[in-house]
Amino acid sequence: MNRLVYFPGCALKDQAQGYEAATLAAVQALGYAVQELPRWNCCGTVYALAQDDLMRHVGPVRNLIRAQEQGATELLTLCAMCYNTLSRSALFVRNPENLRRINAFMDEEEDYRGGVRVLHLVQWLAEIGPERLARAANPGLQGLRIGAYYGCTLLRPKEVAVDHPEKPEIMEGILAALGAEPVLFPERVECCGAYLAVTRPEAVRLRVGSILLSAAHHGAELVVTACPLCHFNLRERRPLGAPRLPVAYLGEVLAWALGTQPIPEEIARTVGVRR
Amino acid sequence: MNQVGVETKTEMVTVYIMGQAYKVPAGLTILKAMEYAGFRLTRGVGCRGGFCGACATVYRLPGDYRLYADLACQTPVRDGMYLALLPSTPAERKPYDLRKVKPGGETLLSLYPELARCVACNTCTKACPQKLEVMDAVQAALRGDVAQVAELTFDCLSCGLCTLRCPAEIPHYHVWQLSRRLYGAYLAPKAEHLRRRLQEMREGKFQAELDRLMSLSKEELRELYKAREIEPE
Numbered sequence: 001m002n003r004l005v006y007f008p009g010c011a012l013k014d015q016a017q018g019y020e021a022a023t024l025a026a027v028q029a030l031g032y033a034v035q036e037l038p039r040w041n042c043c044g045t046v047y048a049l050a051q052d053d054l055m056r057h058v059g060p061v062r063n064l065i066r067a068q069e070q071g072a073t074e075l076l077t078l079c080a081m082c083y084n085t086l087s088r089s090a091l092f093v094r095n096p097e098n099l100r101r102i103n104a105f106m107d108e109e110e111d112y113r114g115g116v117r118v119l120h121l122v123q124w125l126a127e128i129g130p131e132r133l134a135r136a137a138n139p140g141l142q143g144l145r146i147g148a149y150y151g152c153t154l155l156r157p158k159e160v161a162v163d164h165p166e167k168p169e170i171m172e173g174i175l176a177a178l179g180a181e182p183v184l185f186p187e188r189v190e191c192c193g194a195y196l197a198v199t200r201p202e203a204v205r206l207r208v209g210s211i212l213l214s215a216a217h218h219g220a221e222l223v224v225t226a227c228p229l230c231h232f233n234l235r236e237r238r239p240l241g242a243p244r245l246p247v248a249y250l251g252e253v254l255a256w257a258l259g260t261q262p263i264p265e266e267i268a269r270t271v272g273v274r275r
Numbered sequence: 276m277n278q279v280g281v282e283t284k285t286e287m288v289t290v291y292i293m294g295q296a297y298k299v300p301a302g303l304t305i306l307k308a309m310e311y312a313g314f315r316l317t318r319g320v321g322c323r324g325g326f327c328g329a330c331a332t333v334y335r336l337p338g339d340y341r342l343y344a345d346l347a348c349q350t351p352v353r354d355g356m357y358l359a360l361l362p363s364t365p366a367e368r369k370p371y372d373l374r375k376v377k378p379g380g381e382t383l384l385s386l387y388p389e390l391a392r393c394v395a396c397n398t399c400t401k402a403c404p405q406k407l408e409v410m411d412a413v414q415a416a417l418r419g420d421v422a423q424v425a426e427l428t429f430d431c432l433s434c435g436l437c438t439l440r441c442p443a444e445i446p447h448y449h450v451w452q453l454s455r456r457l458y459g460a461y462l463a464p465k466a467e468h469l470r471r472r473l474q475e476m477r478e479g480k481f482q483a484e485l486d487r488l489m490s491l492s493k494e495e496l497r498e499l500y501k502a503r504e505i506e507p508e
Contacts, residue, residue, distance in 0.1 A: 010418035014380060041395040041414040055442070059395030107341075108401055 001033045004124075005072035007063055008036060009043050009082035011228035016079070016249070019228065023078055023121065023251025025260045030128065030136055034076070037066045043082040044089065046195075054101055060089035061102050064116045065109050074117050076124055078251060080227035084153035087118040087160040120154060121250060122226055123162050126170050130177035137257045140179030146253065147183040147220030147245075148172055149211065151230040152191050165189070171250065175224065178257035187214035192233040205239040216243035222267065226250040288354040305347040305358055306330055319362040325349045328432025331404070331439075332361045344402040344436040364435030366446035371453065378461035380419020387450050390416055392443035399437035399447060405430050409437045409447060416450055424451065425458035 004027065012020040024034050040063050048056030063086060067075040077083040093099040093114060103111040125133065148171035155165040163170040166189060172182035190211060193204030212234065215223050223245050225231050234247045246267045255261035286301040290308055297312040306320060321329030330347035337355035352358075369386040376382045384390055390413060399409035408427055415423035428451035437447045475481070491499065 013418045013420065039408075039411060041410065042393065042417055044394075055394050055396060058397075059393075062395055062397070106397070108397060 001031060004032045004034050004076050005067055005070050005074065006034050006036050006076045006078075007040055007043070007067070007082060007086065007118075009077065009079040010045075011079055011081075015232065016228040019078060019231070019249040019251050022249065022255040022261050026251060026255040026258050027124075029258045029260050030132070035070070037063070037070065037075075040066055043077075043079075043085040045081060045085065047085045047088045054098075054105070057089045057092055057098070057102055058105060060086050061093055061112055062106065062109065064090060064093075064118075065106070065112050067116045068112060069110065073115055074119050076119050076121065078121050078226070080120065080151060080153040081229060083118060083120040083162075084160060088157075090114075090116065090118050091159060120162055120226065122154065122170050122174065125174045125250075125254070126162075130173060133174065133177035133257075134179075137178045138259055139257070141175065141253065141257045142179060144180045145183050145219050145221045146175050146180045147185050147188065147215035147218065147223045148175060148250075149188050149192075149215070149223050149225045149230060149234070151189075151225065151227050152194070153227060155189055171224070171226070174250070175253070178254065180253070180257075183215065183218050183220040185214045185218040185220065187211045192227075192230045193237065194229055194233075197229070197233050197237055201237055204233050204237040208233055208237050209239040209242050212238065212243045212245050216245055220245060222253075223247045224250050224253050288352055288356075290352050290354075290356045290358055292358045293360065299352060301352070301354075303352055305332055305334065305345075305350050305352055305356075308352045309347070309358070309360070314360065316360075319347070319360060323348045326432065328434035329363075331364070331434035331436045332359065333436070333439075334358050342440075344440065345404045346432075346434065349404070361439075364439040366435065366438050366449055368446070368449045368452075373456055373460055376457065378421045378457040380417070380421075382457065383416045383419070383421070383424075383450060383454065386453065387446065389443060389445050390450065393417065393445065394443065396442060398440045398442065399445075402436040402440040404434060404436060405432060407431060412451065413445060413447070416454065421454050421457050422462050424454035425462075428454065 008020060027034055041059050043063065044056060044060045064075070075086070077086060093102055093112060099112065099114060150168055150171065155161045155163070155168060158165045162168070168189065172184065175182045187210055191207060192211065193207040196203045212223065223234060225234065225247065226249065231247060231249060248267065252261065256263045287298045288301045289296055289298055292309060292312055292314070299308040299311045303311060306316070306323065310316060319330055321327035325346055325348060328346070331344070332347040333342055333344050335342055335357040336353065371386060393410070393413045395410060395414070397410045399413065400407070403409050407430060412424050412427040415427060431448060431451050433448040433452070435448060438445065441447065488496070
């Protein structure tokens with residue numbers, strides 16, 4: 001069985017536990033043994049943009065060292081934000097001077113050697129390939145019309161984008177292979193409002209309203225995301241009168257398609273799954 | 276002089292206490308070396324046995340950039356050591372009612388929001404004289420895993436060295452104490468046998484035997500004690 005080293009991140013151990021459970025079971029059903037890093041720390045949550053803020057890279061790079069200690073060359077993430085922060089820090093230490101300074105600071109750890117590729121679930125599934133996904137998709141998604149919502153952190157900046165930052169189709173490819181009918185809608189690459197959910201929920205409601213409206217107008221029965229913060233906002237920060245579209249994690253939809261988890265009753269009802 | 280007529284020289288080392296050089300006998304602990312040098316310690320000293328956490332201290336060694344942290348009562352002096360008196364690390368313990376707080380991340384973060392300032396620099400872990408994985412405990416607190424925090428910090432002495440060194444200014448030992456209390460109050464498995472026994476006591480199951488013991492004379496009690504059942508070794 002192929003081994004996959006996995007970085008959960010805080011959200012997956014707290015609000016997004018369902019996402020983790022569904023995804024890991026599905027990934028195992030695809031023939032991979034998932035090994036969670038035995039020790040890990042917060043990814044850093046938001047990538048530090050200050051040029052001189054070396055300290056903020058220590059945490060993310062320490063996680064890369066933990067993966068290196070496990071002999072891993074790839075580190076799987078399910079959270080879009082963890083993916084963004086970890087892969088940008090991995091880019092940051094491609095600069096030898098940055099790497100030298102980080103390693104000098106972390107004198108209690110082995111040096112990071114720069115050989116870990118951070119991989120988000122959507123990339124991993126795309127690399128598994130549509131044929132293999134289609135073969136494993138039983139019962140499949142039975143033509144469910146799904147709008148894939150990307151948000152920001154999987155697509156920006158373009159150096160770490162999982163696909164074309166403005167015209168991504170990587171999730172649509174996965175969903176199609178699993179038997180869904182992907183629905184493209186222009187707002188799929190817009191920001192959900194992110195952490196303004198705490199300080200300015202009204203700003204987030206405006207964003208969420210236009211995203212859901214756009215998805216519904218283009219015919220989506222279900223919106224799928226791969227980010228715990230987008231997931232929270234799309235569900236909990238809806239404006240009055242927003243379309244009643246259900247929102248699910250990509251990993252959950254994967255689990256439904258592979259049959260490792262049944263489609264929840266309320267979603268089956270709303271979307272009228274054709275059984 | 277150890278033996279009569281044989282003069283032996285005690286090996287001496289030089290240590291620097293607050294910048295001043297002192298010659299002290301090798302083998303002393305930092306705490307005893309300070310007292311040997313004439314400091315009278317009324318704070319920053321407690322059990323002298325490595326349990327109370329009062330004598331937290333920091334030191335440097337010649338030719339080494341690291342700032343070491345340890346308990347003064349447990350660390351032998353070495354030649355050339357730079358020492359300092361470090362009475363305590365101030366930190367505010369936030370008030371809470373244990374019966375009203377939930378055993379989760381919201382409780383820890385609402386009382387100690389500075390937890391979220393952790394950048395995973397690991398300086399706390401390097402400072403811990405108990406060799407605890409302090410940063411892992413901060414990270415567990417951040418993701419609301421109170422049970423893990425309680426487990427990782429079980430041996431914490433509240434010496435405050437992590438708290439002194441933390442660039443995020445987290446008051447670790449108060450967070451750990453709160454986590455262990457939450458764990459004990461809400462998460463640890465309940466002792467069912469204790470509940471049953473208390474119930475039996477309330478129902479008077481042992482009352483007759485207790486009354487009989489209370490009615491015995493001192494002499495009769497002594498005899499009874501001698502004849503008691505002792506578990507085989």
